Each structure stands twice: as C-alpha cells, then as structure tokens.
Amino acid sequence: MVMGLSFSNPPATDHTAETSQLTEPEMPAVLAVTAATVDERVVPERPPELPWRNFTVGDGDNLSLIFNRAGFSDTDLYRVAVSNTDRSLKRVYPGEIISFQSDLEGELLALRHVQSPLMTTHYAREDQGYSATDIVREPERAARNVSMTIDTSLFLAGTDAGLSDAMIMELAGIFGGVIDFALDPRSGDTIHVVYEELLLDGQRFDDGPILATSFTNRGETFEAYRYTDLEGDTSYYNETGVSMRKAFLRAPLDFTRVSSNFNPNRLHPIYKTQRPHRGTDYAAPRGTPVYAAGDGRVVEAGYTRPNGRYVFIQHGEQFETHYLHLHKLQVKKGVHVKQGDLIGTVGSTGAATGPHLHYEFLVNGVHRNPRTVHKILPKARSLPGAELPRYLASIRQPTQQLASLRNAQQLALVE
Numbered sequence: 001m002v003m004g005l006s007f008s009n010p011p012a013t014d015h016t017a018e019t020s021q022l023t024e025p026e027m028p029a030v031l032a033v034t035a036a037t038v039d040e041r042v043v044p045e046r047p048p049e050l051p052w053r054n055f056t057v058g059d060g061d062n063l064s065l066i067f068n069r070a071g072f073s074d075t076d077l078y079r080v081a082v083s084n085t086d087r088s089l090k091r092v093y094p095g096e097i098i099s100f101q102s103d104l105e106g107e108l109l110a111l112r113h114v115q116s117p118l119m120t121t122h123y124a125r126e127d128q129g130y131s132a133t134d135i136v137r138e139p140e141r142a143a144r145n146v147s148m149t150i151d152t153s154l155f156l157a158g159t160d161a162g163l164s165d166a167m168i169m170e171l172a173g174i175f176g177g178v179i180d181f182a183l184d185p186r187s188g189d190t191i192h193v194v195y196e197e198l199l200l201d202g203q204r205f206d207d208g209p210i211l212a213t214s215f216t217n218r219g220e221t222f223e224a225y226r227y228t229d230l231e232g233d234t235s236y237y238n239e240t241g242v243s244m245r246k247a248f249l250r251a252p253l254d255f256t257r258v259s260s261n262f263n264p265n266r267l268h269p270i271y272k273t274q275r276p277h278r279g280t281d282y283a284a285p286r287g288t289p290v291y292a293a294g295d296g297r298v299v300e301a302g303y304t305r306p307n308g309r310y311v312f313i314q315h316g317e318q319f320e321t322h323y324l325h326l327h328k329l330q331v332k333k334g335v336h337v338k339q340g341d342l343i344g345t346v347g348s349t350g351a352a353t354g355p356h357l358h359y360e361f362l363v364n365g366v367h368r369n370p371r372t373v374h375k376i377l378p379k380a381r382s383l384p385g386a387e388l389p390r391y392l393a394s395i396r397q398p399t400q401q402l403a404s405l406r407n408a409q410q411l412a413l414v415e
Helices: 015-019 029-041 063-069 073-082 154-159 164-177 389-393 396-414
Strands: 053-055 098-100 110-114 119-126 129-136 138-151 190-200 201-217 219-228 234-237 258-259 282-283 289-291 295-304 310-313 320-328 343-345 356-363 366-368
Touching: 015 234, 073 129, 073 396, 110 138, 138 154, 138 396, 154 164, 164 201, 164 219, 190 282, 190 396, 201 396, 219 389, 219 396, 295 320, 310 343, 389 396
Parallel strands: none
Antiparallel strands: 053 098, 098 110, 110 119, 119 129, 138 190, 190 201, 201 219, 219 234, 258 282, 282 356, 289 343, 295 310, 310 320, 320 343, 320 356, 356 366
C-alpha cells in the first residue's frame, strides 16, 4: 500500500466538437463521441509499490543505531515514538525485525516492527505524525500425538521422537511432582503425548500446549490432562481431578544421576571420617539449572568453606530445603520464590569432589531423606466437587486418545 500519494484519470477532452466538423462520411454524433473516447482514452499505469528495507536486531543494538544504519536520524525516531507513546517502539530485542519504507524524496514514509511471527506493529506517516496499527495473526492449531519408550533418559527419548527441548522440559515439569527424573525412570518406561502444533501459512512455527500425557514408570501409569477451571486458571490434573502440581518437586533439577543418597553413617570422601550424609547428591554438569523445590522465602544465601555457595529456603512453618555447592547464585536472602524458579546453578564450590548439587530436606528442623519425604508431605489439591463433572467431561476424548496410543504401542511390541 502506498501512503501519501494519489492518482486520478487525466481530464476528459471535448471530442464532440472535434468530431462534429466531419462531413464525409457522416457519422451519428453519439457514435462519433464513443469511438473517439475509446480510441484516445489513456489508462494510467499503477505505480510500483515502494520497497521495504529490513534490518534484524542484533545483540547490543538499539533503535537509534538501527535508524542510523537505515539512513534516518534520531529526529525521525523521535517523531515516530512521540506519536505513539503506548506502542512497542520503545525497546527492541535480538531477532526482531525493523523494516523501513521511504517516499520518493527519501523521507521516512512507513515503518514495521515485527516482534514475532504473530505480532507486527505498522507505523504510517500522516499530517500530524505517525499512526500505529497492530497486526495480530492467529495461528492454526493442529492436534498431534507421539509415543516413545525410554532407553536411557527422558531427554534422549523425547529428542529421538522429534519433540523440542521446550516440550521435553514441559513434560518434566508436569510429572516433576510424582517422578524423580534423576532416579525413577527405567529402560522400557513409556510416554504418550497429545499436544497441539501451531501453524502459519500451513508451516509449523511453534509448539502448542500439551493437552494430555501419560507416563508408565516401573509398571505404574501416571496420567495428566490440561484443564482451565471456571476461574480461568490452567493447570494439569490426573484422571480423578487431583492436581499434578505437588507442594514440592521430587528433584530440584532435571536429567541427572544420583551419586550419593541420604546416609546417616557415610564415610566422607574428603575428610575420610564417618559423617552423616543428610541429603541427596545429584551429579550434573557445571552450570545445570537448580530450581526451588517449592514456594517459599530465601532465608540464607551465601558462602561457607564446607557448603560452598548455598541457598536455604523456608517453606511455611514446617519445611526447609537446602541447596549446596552451587556455582552461581541467582537469588538473594529475603526474596520470595515460586516452585520451579531458578535459584542457582550446579557447581563444585566448598568441600566437593566434583560438580553436583547436594540437596537437603528438613521437616520441623529434622533432616529427612529427600527421596522418600514426599510420602509424608501434604496431599495435592483436588478440583472442587462442583467443578469435577465439568472436568471429567472435558477429558473424555483425550483419555480415549491416550488409551488408543497405549494399545497401538502394545500391538507394535507384540508384532
């Protein structure tokens, strides 16, 4: 679309007077006018659309740099921004696209800020500045399903099945309250996932949410269904309406191995003396994210020679979790955290022989085995009775889909 320019047909010429002077052969006046008009009419050509120049935002870029790179001044930037103080043209992020369109004199005619495949803001020059219009695209949604069998780990099984890293992490989050992914998964465990895929112009561009999933671990099957309740909150629940979100994660980090369990009589590997091992050691590469096991407040965050960098979190009156030998701290004393918030990364600071997380769980000040403490923790929240019929009706179809996937996998194994 070309803005600020207009075109019209050339003014009509009075051909009647010209054609009326002809005597031989004599033609009817109306026919003469019509013929002359058709013969001499000039249809203007549609001018070509003015080109757009695209600039991808890189690391360290800002709007001033991008405008200057495109040949425009900070004054041009100010004119666009001041006309739309509530719009997106305040801050840009790497990967976004800024497109410029100039008029025939080289002045800024229009601007496009592509924030994502679904969101573009178009700025057009007008008499009083620049107007802005948001262009929002709605993706198509297609249902997909996948089945996989664990050989070594959830991450590798998901990757082999074609799932994105983000979706694998979402799976780990859904089942994180019932499965310790460092120790529980066994070769032969099966996972089935029903999810949405987002399409633009018929092409995949992103994952949608997981709609339903099941995880069979050591012969026990856990099911989870996505549900939005009457208050608009979305979460995952099992087949009877019990929340998959427990008060605490079974493990505060993903896809690792247990190198040392809770042991009150362990021989310390550095001090060579018998010292109680009051937690669980999760061996993991340096820099692996460590998450808050539950909602709470950071009561300690610092460094000591034995513990290295550490974080202590208080969860209500009864519970406390400790995270030791961290490489980096991501929280400070006094801050409140939610379950799954990043609090640090795995390291080997303090009295540690290699990169790992030492994780402790205290109940009323007494150390408990982090791997079995979930048996005495508060039960997960269930949907209220008034909401349960609505929920059960909503999961009827995905329940059948999961059952079909399990049956198909069993038949494939038999064959």
